[in-house]
Amino acid sequence: MTQGVPDIGGGALAVASEGLTRRFGHQVAVDQVSLRVPVGAVYGFLGPNGSGKTTTIRMLLGLISAHEGSIHLLGSAMPRSAALVLPSVGALIEGPAFHPYLTGADNLRRLDAADRTANPHSSSERIAESLSRVGLSAAASKRYRQYSLGMKQRLGIAAALLQPRKLLILDEPTNGLDPQGTREVRHLIRSLAADGATILVSSHLLAEVEQVATHVGIMSAGRLISQGTLTEVLAGAEPRLLLFTNATGPAQHVLSRLGLSDVLAGLGKGTVTANMCGHGVDEITRALVNADVPVLGISQTRPALEDLFVSLTGEGFDVAS
Amino acid sequence: MSLVEPATQPGHLGRLIRSELALVFRRRRNQALLAVLAGPPALIGIAVKVSAPPPGAGPDFLGQVTGNGLFLVYTALSVCLPLFLPLAIGVVAGDSIAGEANIGTLRYLLTVPVGRGRLLAVKALAVLAYSAAALAMVAVSGLITGAILFGIHPLTLLSGDTVSVGSGVLRTLGVIAYVTFALTGLVALGLFISTLTEGPIAAMAATVAVTIIVEVLDAVPQLGASRQWLFTHNWLGFGELLRLQINFGTLLTWSALQLGYIAIFGSLAWARFTTKDITS
Known part of the structure; x- marks a missing residue:
């Protein structure tokens, strides 16, 4: 694994984890997860609440440590190569988070100032462009605390787009968005993918994922119980x-x-x-x-992704314990 | 697929430091705390002008204020050092890491990415700058009030000798520099506590509470010589600069104690923050 990129089916992987495991106390939050996200894929990362998606994403990005297993992002080991890898990775992690008393643009400026690879001369231009890409240009000089839930979500996506990215990790990007906003995010994901970016998108909106994803992985109770191209995974389901x-x-x-x-x-x-x-x-x-x-x-x-999801992860409202 | 090391932009550290300073100094709450610190020196000056205190009463240097406005700076520092200054610095230091963790911006900063050690260093620098600004606020307010109400005259030292106004101002700058350094241990303590929690209020309260407990211990004579190791013990030692022959050796010893606290709490903060799981 230390020799660069693990290959599967001949293609390079943008995200590859091997036996990733994380415990909180006695509870195993993530259990032997081996993600395979090919370069150029739109990977739908699915699972009920509490199934370990966010913990996995936090481990991928080096925010929390793994107890077992290894991670490669864009061919380099994480978290060791974070300084090398993360400038090429845009992320939305468990909802947006910004300083409430700063404007949307100032919040982006703060993140841009923290990026040692960001060119200060193009900063304003890039901020304006990423705000316009998510439809927030008109609210650029409004304080974040005055933003609606959907606007906050858009600003989070704008932050992920401040630099050209090779990999985007978007945790619930359509959370809080109205149907128009959801559709825009879908278009955005398609256009980013068309530009060559790999996208890992976690969502509970299965119909959404079904429309944009080329690959899916399904988590349940900390385990990755199904993974492959959308067609492969759906073919595994009982007609x-x-x-x-x-x-x-x-x-x-x-x-x-x-x-x-x-x-x-x-x-x-x-x-x-x-x-x-x-x-x-x-x-x-x-x-x-x-x-x-x-x-x-x-x-x-043919079952829809939703039927498959329910048949794999069980029905009901109980949060996985 | 392999990544080439992305080019680091020249001046990037300066940009992050400016961003951090703007975050601290443009925040309304922090500005309000600074404004409040201008109050005590002005109030003391007015009170002394209205009714001169009997000799020997009140805080250090109060009796000399009527004769020379410069002494209002020293009186103001004596009054603000035990509580007001630690309160303002404790708020900003406690908020530094825990505040970002609390609203979730920490996870986005770290995935930009900003190295954790670098972020901690930049945060420390911004809190130190705020601490210096807080002290400057007290001193400048005291100086202006004192100059207006009592005038600035040649400075009569503790030994009874008198030095010129220029020398007096120079010694006053020395006093401010000394006190700024004397508070660095508190900054390091606040920063460390801030890495322990995701609750900024808890971190602020703990920083101020620890400072007050240490000050109370410092006032217990039974503890004897061991009190000299407390980080608050020499805060009021700036009087040393108002002697004819300044004992720089003593001042350096006292300052070295702060270096010790910076080393201890700085290492603890670093050890904690660089290994911490960011779950907020």
């Missing part, structure tokens, strides 16, 4: 049967007897869904017809 019938009771009975699992009467009147468990649509249709169950419509559906 579901969607049946329209006006005899839902007998239909459920037939499907269960046939060996389909998770047979549920749908939300709409007269629909039944079930995991197909390897049975074909034709075979199922024949069984239903033989049992005199009227089949008004039948199809096989």
Whole structure:
């Protein structure tokens, strides 16, 4: 691992962790996480609240130490090479944080002044540009404490864009944004990716991630339980049967007897869904017809990322303990 | 894929220091504290003008104020050193790291990246600058009030000898320089406490509380000679500069004690901050 970039499938990795582990007391917050984010990817980093996403991100950026494992960002070991690596990394970590009594522009100026690689002569220009990129030009000279939640979030993204970045680590970038703002962030991520940046975006808005991500990784209770290209990960999910019938009771009975699992009467009147468990649509249709169950419509559906997410990480509101 | 070392811009450290100084000095709260420090010297001056104190009463040098406005500077320092100055410095020092941790800006500074040792050094420098400004505020307020109400005259020293106004002003600058250095141990203490917590109020309160406890210990005669090691013990020692023959050896010994405190609390702050998990 010390020899530069670990390769997987021939491509270089912008983020690579190996067996990353972090404990808080007796609790294992991050357990043997091996992230693989290829250069140029938009990597959706998913997981329920408390699953260890933010702790992982903080370790990647050298804010907290790892108890086990190694990290390479852009080919260099972290946190040892932080001074080399981090100028090329823009980050939004667990929400924006700025000085409330400074203006938006002054807050960016403060961060720019702290960057020993930032050219002071282009500072004002870069600040204006990154503010305009997130649509905050009009609020540049407003104090941060007067910003709305969405404006604060935008300023956080602007700070990550002060310099040209090779890697952007964005933790919940659409938090607090209205639908227009969410859509803008999506466009921004696409345009940054088009410029060649690698983007690791953590989010709980799965539909959002599904629209922009090329790769996903799913965390649950501190473990990375699934990782790969979006297509690969979704392919691993069980396809579901969607049946329209006006005899839902007998239909459920037939499907269960046939060996389909998770047979549920749908939300709409007269629909039944079930995991197909390897049975074909034709075979199922024949069984239903033989049992005199009227089949008004039948199809096989690909699960959305959200269904997969829930099937992998469990349902309910309980924060992972 | 390999990264080339990004070019470091010339003058980057100066830029960070200016940014930090602006953060400290442009903050309303810190400006208000400085303004408040101008109050006691002016109030003492007015009070003495209205009713001259009986000889030997009140804080050090109070009796001499009516004869020479320069003495108002020394009286003001004697009055402000035990509490007002530690309070103002404790607020800014306690806030230095804990304040940034509290609002979360620390994690963004560190991922810019700013080296942790460098950030600590720049923070220390800004608190020292504030401490010097606080002292200058007290001294200048005392000097102006004293000059207006009592005039500046040739300085009668503690030994009874009199020196010229020029020499008096020079000695007064020496007094301010000495006291500025005498407070560096307190700055180091406040900075260390600030690395221990994410609560700036707790860090400020702890810094001021420790200072007061040490001052109380300093006032317990039973502790004997061991009191000379307390960092507050020689704060009022600036009277040494008002003797005809200044004993620079003594002043240097007292100053060396502050160097010891800087070394101890500075190392502790460094050890703590450079290994700390930033979870805020």
